[in-house]
Amino acid sequence: MRADIAAQLDLDPSEVTDGADLISLGLDSLRAMRLAGRWRRAGARIVFAELATEFTLAAWWSLVRSRLAEAAPRQEPERAVDEAAPFPLTPVQLAYWIGRGDGQIIGGVGCHAYLEFDGSGVDPQRLERAVRALVARHGMLRAVFHDDGTQQIMDTSPWPGLTVHDLSQLGDDAAEHIREQLSHRRFDASRGEVFDVRLSLLPGGRSRVHFEVDFLVADVLGLQILLKDLARLYLEPGTPMPPPACSFPRYLAARGEERAARRTRDQEYWRGRLDELPGAPQLPLATEPATITRPRFVRREKWLSTGAWQRIQEQARAHGLTPAMVLAAAYCEVLAAWSREPRFLLNLPLFDRDDTVHPDVAHLVADFTNLILVAADLSEPQPFAERARTLQARFRADARHTGYSGVEVLRDLARNGEHTGAPVVFACNLGTELIVPEVREAFGEPGWMITQTPQVWLDHQINEYDHGLHLAWDAVEELFAPGVLDAMFGAYGGLLE
Missing domain, CATH: 1.10.1200.10 (ACP-like)
Known part of the structure; x- marks a missing residue:
């Protein structure tokens, strides 16, 4: 060890x-x-x-x-799984599935990521072959989602093939129109529409690859795997990449018994805490969330330099803190400065991928996301380091009880009466690059990007690269009072600097 x-x-x-x-x-x-x-x-x-x-x-x-x-003495036989049969959604998948419905507050959208890569000379036929090989490799790209709360991996995908937009003789407005069409789509997952890849040919021999995926079938690590595999299939078309030997239904079945035992234990813990959990941050809103029928997410982003990020890490370690908790504490400081209530819930995604089930789980694309609800309390004046330690202690205590998902905790809170939920998200992805060098080599530099999530107001995403730390806020713009998001994001960046 x-x-x-x-x-x-x-x-x-x-x-x-x-x-x-x-x-x-x-x-x-x-x-x-x-x-x-x-x-x-x-x-x-x-x-x-x-x-x-x-x-x-x-x-x-x-x-x-x-x-x-x-x-040592335990040796459990592997359960037989019909990998072609429907299987249940995870709690987080079910929340995404319900939340995308038109009748939900801040609903009517899929949990969707859209990325653009700007380069030159991308070959359409080669790209289409690479995408088809990617679909053959990853079963969840062929998944359909049924109204009875199950999902099923099919033999084929309805993906129609590579759409090529020839904009080489047109101006920037044409490219902007394509982005507008694609960036906020809600796929028809009941038909198996869960991803798309397109290519735009731009003036001057430039190219733009459009990549989008519904997070019903992937988490952030799964998105990284998809991009990396697509790049390798494009760069090395003769190199075979067979499917992982473990499928998502097989994975869930293998963990079923352990999950059931943990769920019973952890349910008791969270139900004992329901009365003390606060609500969402009470931020300055321009309108009631229920009045927004088609949420539109807008991104604010900032790069923290390598030097500034290194200083934060050094200070964190000197105070016995993880860098992730320092970032979370800074986020909470800004939220509290604008919130009418200094106690609130923060929604933290955890990527609950257990690669002890099978070695190939590390290469499996699926949504392994779990959620944990962390109560932040900034009601008392304290030095920043002390507040960060308090938040870290709360997170560590609650992280022992993730067998009962944050989605289920929110349902319990709703049953107990009016509750504002946990629509403010902190998604920290330290220690792994979302976009690896092979992707840049194949398709060019990452450009415009946006994510959207049903029933979320503000989603803070953090990704670490060799050249710095990328900070992004994706938020429902029309929900907030004018100027609020700009001021909050500026204050957050200033605090970290």
Whole structure:
């Protein structure tokens, strides 16, 4: 375990002493999740949330050693799964499916990502072959979603083939029109429409690849896998890329028994906390959410320089904080400054991908998202570091009980009476690049991008790259009073700087 931790941090094992604070050595939540997965594969029955209570090797070894003894005699046979049959939606998928309906507040939209890549010389026939190979490799790109709350992987996809928009003799308005058509689409997932790839030929020999996907079939890591695989299939068309040996229905079936046991335990924890959970941040709104029938998301983005990001990480470790929690605490400071109520819920997506089920789970595209609701309390004046530590402690305590999803907690809150939900999201994706170098080589530089999520007001997304930290706010523009989002985002960037 010492060697594993050292390898994650690029340290000599001698530097990882038994009692050293692993956060101060540079460990973050994503690397801790990878370590938990590695140790599960070695036979320890642990989950990441159990590591999140104390970040020392001594504490982790004590936990793992006790779980090795439990794990040794157990050998469960693999369950038979009909991978062509319908199978249930996860709680988060079900929330996306219901939320996309026209009758929902801030609904009527799919959970959708749209990206553009600007380059030159992309070959249409080669790109179409690459997309078809991608569909053959990833079963969830052939999924259909039924009204009875199930999903099913089909043999084929209704994708019609590559649409090529020849705009080479037209101006910028034509390209803007294509973006307007594609960027906020709601796919008909009941027909298996869950993704699209198109190509625009622009003046001067330039090209633009349009890529979009419904997050019913992928999470953020799945989006990275899709882009990376598509680039490799385009760059190396003769290299075979067979489907992963583990499918999503097989994965869910393998985890079913464990999930059921955890759900019962964690349901009790969250139902015991319902009365103390606050509502959404009470931000200055221009209109009631129920009056918006077709939400339109607008992006604000900022790059934090490598130097500034490095300073934040160093300060975080010096105070026993993960960099992700420092960013979350800064986000909460800004929300509280504009909110009429200093206590509110923050909606945090977790990517609950257990690669101990099968080695190929690491390459599987599906929506592994879970949600955790973290209560932020800024009602008392405190130094920033102290507030961040309080938020981190709350997150660690709640992260032990993710067997009962935040989606289910929100349903319980709604049953108990009026509740504003958790429409403000903090999606932190540190430790992995969304767009890897092969994608740039194949299709060009990433350009315009937008995401939308049903029943969400404001979605903060963070992605880490070698050249800096990308901060994006995707928000329902018409919901907020004029100038509010610009002021909040400016304050957030200023605070981090």
